[in-house]
Amino acid sequence: MVKNVPTSIKDQFLIEKRRNQMVKGAVTLFKDKGFHRTTTREIAEASGFSIGTLYEYIRKKEDVLFLVCDFIYERVKERMEQVIDMENKSVDCLSNAVRSYFKLMDEMQDEVLVMYQEVKALSRDAKEYVLQKERDMVHMLEIVIENSLPYTISEQDLKLVANNIFVHGQMWGFRRWLMQKEFTMIEYTDKQIDLLFKSLNLSSPTS
Amino acid sequence: MVKNVPTSIKDQFLIEKRRNQMVKGAVTLFKDKGFHRTTTREIAEASGFSIGTLYEYIRKKEDVLFLVCDFIYERVKERMEQVIDMENKSVDCLSNAVRSYFKLMDEMQDEVLVMYQEVKALSRDAKEYVLQKERDMVHMLEIVIENSLPYTISEQDLKLVANNIFVHGQMWGFRRWLMQKEFTMIEYTDKQIDLLFKSLNLSSPTS
Amino acid sequence: MVKNVPTSIKDQFLIEKRRNQMVKGAVTLFKDKGFHRTTTREIAEASGFSIGTLYEYIRKKEDVLFLVCDFIYERVKERMEQVIDMENKSVDCLSNAVRSYFKLMDEMQDEVLVMYQEVKALSRDAKEYVLQKERDMVHMLEIVIENSLPYTISEQDLKLVANNIFVHGQMWGFRRWLMQKEFTMIEYTDKQIDLLFKSLNLSSPTS
Amino acid sequence: MVKNVPTSIKDQFLIEKRRNQMVKGAVTLFKDKGFHRTTTREIAEASGFSIGTLYEYIRKKEDVLFLVCDFIYERVKERMEQVIDMENKSVDCLSNAVRSYFKLMDEMQDEVLVMYQEVKALSRDAKEYVLQKERDMVHMLEIVIENSLPYTISEQDLKLVANNIFVHGQMWGFRRWLMQKEFTMIEYTDKQIDLLFKSLNLSSPTS
DNA sequence: AATGAATGAGCGTTCATTCAT
DNA sequence: GATGAATGAACGCTCATTCAT
The missing domain is CATH 1.10.10.60 (Homeodomain-like)
Structure with a gap:
């Protein structure tokens, strides 16, 4: 690996x-x-x-890029692992996870942006390796969602929701010129969680 | 302009x-x-x-990139304008718009991917010009949403939802290695619309 | 020719x-x-x-340069011919000729500068042709000098003096950043004629 | 500097x-x-x-030209400094200086020609820098002249004579196709010094 | 283990010249 | 006679990579 x-x-x-x-x-x-x-x-x-x-x-310049991507993902993953309490199984857990993930994306927006704009320059192998890390992260979100829901969700829905949350986190940094003019980080997070909970038929968390 | x-x-x-x-x-x-x-x-x-x-x-190599970005956005915008029926004011209108937009993103995923990965290479001016076009497109979505809702929505919520839809459309192309392995275009669209409608307290459309 | x-x-x-x-x-x-x-x-x-x-x-870009050089020389030669009265045989004639030649160089300094800085770019043939015109001009000065002198001058001295006058005329335009800061055209001319006459054992002209 | x-x-x-x-x-x-x-x-x-x-x-091609110009001037200046004996204050000193300067111009005619035909291609700054070196050289001639003369000479006359000597030196190389066909270096030098001395009311040196 | 001088393939760009209309 | 779109050789310059020290 x-x-x-x-x-x-x-x-x-x-x-x-x-x-x-x-x-x-x-x-x-x-x-x-x-x-x-x-x-x-x-x-x-x-x-x-x-x-x-x-x-x-x-060996090659590209190796630096790989090292950088690897480093960033490692940092992000590490932080996500700290943040997501896999044991706790309540809807609070989900909102906490989202909140933490968004905060992380806010703090590392430069790094994440760099990574996303440059991965395509990696060789096939290296790209695959980095992408796998991304999959791992989405999977972490999937687990949190599944654990938090009081009902059973289909595999597909689970994947979709996890990916949605994932890109909403990136969106804060990627589309900052738009989002950060309209929302504070808190507002953005609250509103996204609100929409998420409604789409999942959950009652809004007490934030 | x-x-x-x-x-x-x-x-x-x-x-x-x-x-x-x-x-x-x-x-x-x-x-x-x-x-x-x-x-x-x-x-x-x-x-x-x-x-x-x-x-x-x-004059310069960069001009080609600008021309490409301009061309793509023009095409996308054109299509979106055709597709979005501004007169019709029902929830069906919203689901139709989303459906058409996703279809468009599916058809032009290569072009859109190119554009997003390379705009950063444009000069400040050109970048601003292209970004404005993106704002225009998001704005079109905002209008559709506003017109379709049976209730009044706050400016912020409107913007957030429009942007969410926008990135969900891109997500289909950008994260194709993940999404297109799990969903058909139809499935993806249906499920996203379903989530969207729930988050907006609308009853699911008869697709 | x-x-x-x-x-x-x-x-x-x-x-x-x-x-x-x-x-x-x-x-x-x-x-x-x-x-x-x-x-x-x-x-x-x-x-x-x-x-x-x-x-x-x-036929070629170089032809333009040739045409330009030819044109300038023609103009200069033309003016010099008008100016030098070949009949009059006195020392006044010499000072008049020098005065007129210097005046001409003052008026056409840009053109002359262009020509001198670019002739080297001409082909061998064209260069030879243009250089011949220069020889003709120096020769005109030689004739004036010879006619003006009350004594016989050696061929070599004649050539040397004529060439000196010739480059003193150019000097006004070529070294303008130095000369034109120190002298007015009148001063420059008077002083050069003065030096010239002394070197030729002539009593200074009544200008 | x-x-x-x-x-x-x-x-x-x-x-x-x-x-x-x-x-x-x-x-x-x-x-x-x-x-x-x-x-x-x-x-x-x-x-x-x-x-x-x-x-x-x-950094740029132009730098080579600058280096060349700088090198040549440095060499010329160096030689002139060696050659001009600032202590000795006689007319012999002047004729020696002119003689040495002409000899130098003869030896370095190619280099000097190159420099003069190409300085215009230098940037404003570099050109100014090179031109200053030329001013320095003319100034060295001025000092020799002033020191050599048994009488007081006006500032203007001094400048004019120095510049005349300067261009006569260049003339030997620049107009070689004319001068070097008519004169040997010795002849040219002797005759120019002779004219110079006459124009300065000095008795010809016993060279 | 660290250095930095040397390399040259390859880039973006220019512009004199041609020739079909 | 006049036009201007098309060409491509050749330019100045960059930079990833190597290797002797």
Whole structure:
């Protein structure tokens, strides 16, 4: 499942350290100029080492993008796992999960935007790997929904609702020029949860 | 309002014709490799003329992207206008509009995907121009919703619902690897309309 | 001796007319941007006709430069001939000639500058043709000097003095950023004539 | 005062070395075909490295021209400084200075020709910088003249004479097709000094 | 393990010239 | 005679990648 980026460096600790520097530098750059407009020299500089060193830790420029995507997803997933209490089985749990997920999307909107706009530049393999992570995340939402509902929902409906919630979270960041002019984060969240609960025949939560 | 791409050609009819060739050729290319990975020579070749001729009809590579975005939105908008019957004021009207819009998104998913993944490469001005078209489209949905509802809806709710529908339409194309494996177009549409109507306290339409 | 630029047009009068338009347009352009930075399209536009028509009257872009150089020299030579009274044989004649020549260089400094900076771009033949005209002009100065002097001067000295006068005339235009800040045209002329006369053992003219 | 051409290379010694190669290669090329007709690839090849390496040491093609101009002037100035003995205050000093300057112009005629025909292609800033160096050189001549004269000369006359000497030196190279057919370097120098001394009311030197 | 100079394929763009109308 | 759309060789320049140190 894990897709490793080859390197000629032996020291695992160093690899970790250097790649963190790399991702940190690269995200900012990608955010501003996109993957294609960012040069490897810029990445090296932003990472605090030379172009030669950069290539000791990756094989191709694309590897940086992969590392960045992987990093972001890992961060997002990690946060979602913390946030979603799988044990609690009530409708409050659903609204909490949505609320937490939206908050996360708000905090990481730049990173998420970068990732979505650039995944297409990844190779088939890498793309598949990243997409799988996305599937995992949607699946987490599915579980929360299923657990929270007082009735049985069809597999299809479950998937659809989970995906809807998922894109509503992204929408906040992707369409920020529209949404964030009309709503505060709180308003947006409350209203989306309200619509969601009505569509699921649930009584609105006491937020 | 209109943003024209400068050209050194005088024959207006020819400009129209050549630019259509250009857009047609470019969309396919952008679909496959993205804007940045597509070379101007490839665009020229796909358009059926030489690189020199290409540059008689545009100033910069970016102009091609703008032309493509403009073309797509124009097509989408045109179709949406045909499809949405502004006179009819019933809930059927809403479900029809959503149905037609989803169908359109299904038919033009490649084009729409291209547009969304590449607008960011446009200059500030061009981007603003294209984004305005998107706003127009969302606004069309707002009008339909407002007209169809038997009750008064708040401005904010209206905007939110319209945007939700809008992204659900895109979702069908953008997340096709997920959605189109689970649903047929009909299923997807029916289920989304069902959720929508419930969230709006409307009784499900007789589709 | 005459170097004709081939054309496919039969009407001699038209050729004359069009080429005058051409030279007039081109000189301004060359003055501003130099020969290489000026495009044939710009020349055509500045001449008041299309690029197609331009090429009916010349074969290559270089022909325009030749025409321009030819035109300028012709104008300069013409003026010099008017100005130099070959009959009068006194030292006044020399100072008058120098004065007139300097005045001419002042009036045509842009044109002369253009010509000198661009002749090198001409083909060997054309360059030789244009250079011959320059020799003719220096020769005119030689004759005036010889006629004006009350004593016999060696061939070499004659050539040297004539060339000195010639470059002093150019200097006014070529080094204008230096000379024209220090001298008025009158001052410059008076002082140069003064130096010239002293170097020729002539008593200063009563200007 | 110093105008540096940016580079991405860190090793100062290497920069010096490579730029010398560059200037050497470029001068020959510019001599033959002029700046505009010379391609960057030709410059790279003549310099002994690849086009990529060329651009590690400059930013734009124009930088090469600037480097060439700068190099030539530096060389000329250096030589003039060696040659002009500022202490000695006699008329011999003047004739020696002129003699040395002419000799220098003879040796560097190609370089000087290149520079003068191409400075106009420099950007405003670079042109100003190069022109200042020329002013410096004329100023050196002014000082020699002033020191050599047994009488006081007006500021204007001083400037005029210095500029005359300056262009007479250039004339030997610029008008070589005329001058070098009529005179040997010695003859040309002797005769010009003779005319100069007469115009300054000095008795001819015993050269 | 780190450096950075070197490479050259390949890009976007220009423009002199042609030729069908 | 006049037009201007079409062409493509050639330009200046970039940048991912390599490799000797």
